Amino acid sequence: MAEGSKDRGGPGPAEPEEDSPNMIVYRKMEDIVTRIQDEKAGGVAIRTVKSFLSKIPSVVSGADIVQWLMKNLSIEDPAEAIHLGSLIAAHGYIFPINDHVLTLKDDGTLYRFQSPYFWPSNCWEPENTDYAIYLCKRTMQNKARLELADYEAENLARLQRAFARKWEFIFMQAEAQVKIDRKKDKAERKILDSQERAFWDVHRPVPGCVNTTEMDIRKCRREKNPHRVKKSVYGVPDDGQSQPSPVHVSSQPARKPTREDVQKEITFLNTQLDRHCMKVSKVADSLMTYTEQFLEYDPFVSAVDPSIPWITDDTTFWDLEASREPSQQRVKKWGFSLEEALKDPAGRDQFLKFLESEFSSENLRFWLAVQDMKRRPHQEVSSRAQEIWQEFLAEGAPSSINLDSHSYERTSQNLKDPGRYSYEDAQDHIFQLMKSDSYARFLRSNIYQDLLLARKKVSYTHTPRSLICTASVKRLG
C-alpha cells in the first residue's frame, strides 16, 4: 500500500479557508460586482426605473454590465463578456429581476445585485426545510410577482409529501416569515424578495440549468466548516436530521514539519544549487527550434494532406500512416534525431536494415531487447535480463556489443540482482554510440536517401516484432 502524506499545517480556526479554490473564485467575482456597483469609481449607474404605475428600484441594464466588463477587464469580444457575466449571474451575484434563469443579456433587460448576506462565499447549504418554508410563504402572499413557477409548484408538492409530518411546523415558520416581511418598507421588500428569489435560483435551479453549487469532490474537504451544523436561512434550529455535506477525509492528520523533513529539504536544495542549468535565452532558442521543426506536422497549425479525418468520413490519412510505406514528410522526421527515428516503427525497421547491411546491427538489437525487457511483467524481467546477457554481453556472445570496461563491470554487478534498470547504463552508452556513429551514417546512406527523395519504395519481409524476438529465438536455437 502506498503511504499517506503530511498535510501542510492544520486547518484554521473558525475562519474560512481563504485560499481554498472555491473561495479564490468567489472573491474575484465579488471584487468585480463591488467595482461595478461603485459609481464613483467608474461603475455603472444603478437607478430606479419607472414602469407603468410602479417603480423598479435599484436596477441596471444588461447592456451596461456588458459594457463595463469589456472596458474594465480588457475584453474585446462582447460574446466573452456575456459569457463571463452569465457565469457571475449563475453563481448568484447578479440576477434578472423577471426571470428565474440566471444569464446575462446584452440588452435592456434589468438586473439587480445580490445582497452580500446571500453570497456563495458564506458557504450556504440550505436544507429542504428552508426551501419548503420559502415556497410556502410565497403562496401566502397575494402578489403577482410572487406567484410560483411550474417547477416551483411541483417542488412544493413534492416537499409537502416528504415533510407531511412536520408540515404544520413549516407552515408556522412560513407565517412568521411573512409577518416579519410585512414590517418592511415597500421598496425595500421588492429588493429583498428578489434577492431571496435569486438565492433560491442558485440553490434550487430551474430544471435544465447548471447547478453552480456542485463541488469538485477533491476540493471539498478544505471548505469552510465542513463538519459544522449547516446554517438555516430562516433561523430554524437544526433538528439533527440534516445530513453532513459530502467530504472526503484526509488520510493523515495535519503535522508540523519535523527536523527530518527540513533536513530533506536542505539536501534537496543543495542538490538544486549544484545542478548545472541553462540560460533562459538558450532554452528559449531550443524550444523555438523544436517547435519550428515540427510545425509542418501539426494539423492545428498547418494544412494537412491528403484528406482530413473528423471533417470528412475519409480515413485515408490514418490508413497511410498505418501502412508501412512512409511518406517523404514522415521520412524527413527520422532525420531530426535518433529518438524520432526509433519512435516510428518504420524508421526503426529501416535503421535496422541499414545496420544489418553493415553487419553492425547488434547495438540496435541490444537496445531494442532492453526496451522490450522493461515492458515485461515484473516476474519475467529477471529471466529476460539473463537472456540478454547471454546474447549480447557474455564471453563468446553471439551478438557481442562493445561496452567500455566500466559500464561492463557495473552491468555485470547489476546482474547479480537483475532488475528492470540493470541495463540502464549500458543502454545509455549504446544509444550514445549509435547516435554519434551509425545514425549519422544511416542518414547519409542510400537506404535513407532513397526514401527521403522518394527514389524507391519500401519493401518488407517481416514485421518489427519478429526482429526483436529474433535475438531470443537464436538463443533458444
Next chain:
Amino acid sequence: MSQDPLEGCRISAGKKSAVSLGKALHPPNLLVVVEGTCGACVAASPVSAPEGSCSYNVAHHHLCVCVRVCMAWQGLQKGETLASLKQESENLRRKLEEERGKLTDVELHQVAEKVETVAALSIKTRRVLKGHGNKVLSMDWCKDKRRLVSSSQDGKVIVWDAFTLNKEHGITLPCTWVMACAYAPSGCAVACGGLDNKCSVVPLSLDRNENVTAKKKSVAMHTNYVSGCSFTNSDMQLLTSSGDGTCALWDVESGQLLQSFHGHTADVLSLDLAPSETGNTFVSGGCDMKANVWDMRSGQNIQSFDNHQSDINCVKYYPSGDAFASASDDATCRFYDLRADREVAVYQKDSIIFGASSVDFSLSGRLLFAGYNDYTINVWDVLKGTRVSVLFGHENRVSRVRVSPDGTALCSASWDNTLRVSRT
C-alpha cells in the same frame, strides 16, 4: 561539539565525489548511520554503516542518502536545531532563487517576437459523444487515434470509437467519481479508478457479448482517492497519483508496488510521463501548489516548481520532454523548462477568473489547449504567451482536454455529461 550531525560528510551530486563518513563521527554519544541506494549502481544494499565510503563518477546520477541520527543526539538539541535548520533552508531557498535569477537573461515571449504569428484558428466541434449519465471527469485517447476511453461521476467507464460515435464497451465500477482513466498502449485494455481508492485494469474483449466488467482486476491500492493514472510504455506498468499525497508505480500482472513517490504535502491531482523512448521521469502536480519531477528508478524528487498560487489540477509535458505546462485553480497556466529549472511563461488574462482544469499541447508544442471551470477552452500561443482562440460549446466545467496521438483533433470532457471532438 558541532551542531550539525552532517558536518564532515560531503554529499554532492553531479561531481566525482566520495562520501566518507569516518570523519563524521563525533564524540562517543553520536552515531551516524548512512543507508540508502547508490544512485549509480542501483543496488538495493546499504551504502555502508557507520564508517565507509562509496564513490561514483557518472555525471547525471544522484546519490541520495538518508541519515538516521541516533536517539541520544536527537533528544539533546531538538527545538533549537529545528529552528536553525529552518533558517538554513530559508537561506538556501533565497540563494537558489538568486542563482536562477542570474540565468534569466531574457523572457521567452521576447525571444519569440521574431517567430511568425499563428494564423487565426477556426476550431469547430466535429463530434459530440453523448451517453454518460453524469459529469465526465476524465478521458484518454487510444494510440489508434480514433478510440477513446472516458469515465464519469456515475461510476461508468465507456470506450468509444469517437470517429463513428459507436460505444464499444461499457464498464461499471462500484463507486461514483471515477476520476482517472487511461488507455493501454496496446489498445487491449483500459485502467480506471477514483473514489474507490483503487486503480483497476480491464482487458477489452473483441467479443461483444462478453462482460468486460467481470474481468476487471485491481492493481493499485492507495489510502485515498486515485486522481490520475497512466500506463508507462507498456501494458505491464501503471503509474498512479492519489489524494493520499503520493504517486506509485505498479506491476499490472502481480499488482506489486514497484516504486512509490513521496514528497507532495497534499493531494496529488495529476501526473504525466516524459515522452521519451529512453526516459525514466514523470511530473506530478497537486494541492500543495507544487509541480514535482520524479526519477522513476530511485523514487526521488529531482526538480520542484512552486510558482502557482493554488491547486495544480493538471500537468503535461511539452512534446520534446524538455519542458512541461501546468493548469491551476489560480486561473493561470504556466510553462516550465527543465534545463533552465525555471518557469518561463504564464498564460493569464484579466477576464479569466475561473480555475484551469486541464492542459495539453498540439503536436508541435506551439499551441497549448487549456480547459477551464468557466466552461471554455482557451488556446494559447506557447512561445508568445498570447491567447490565440477561445472555444465555447460546453455547458458546464471542462474537466479534461487531450489532443489525439497524431495531433489531428482535440477531445474535451465536461461536467455537462458530454465529450466533444474538435478540430480546425
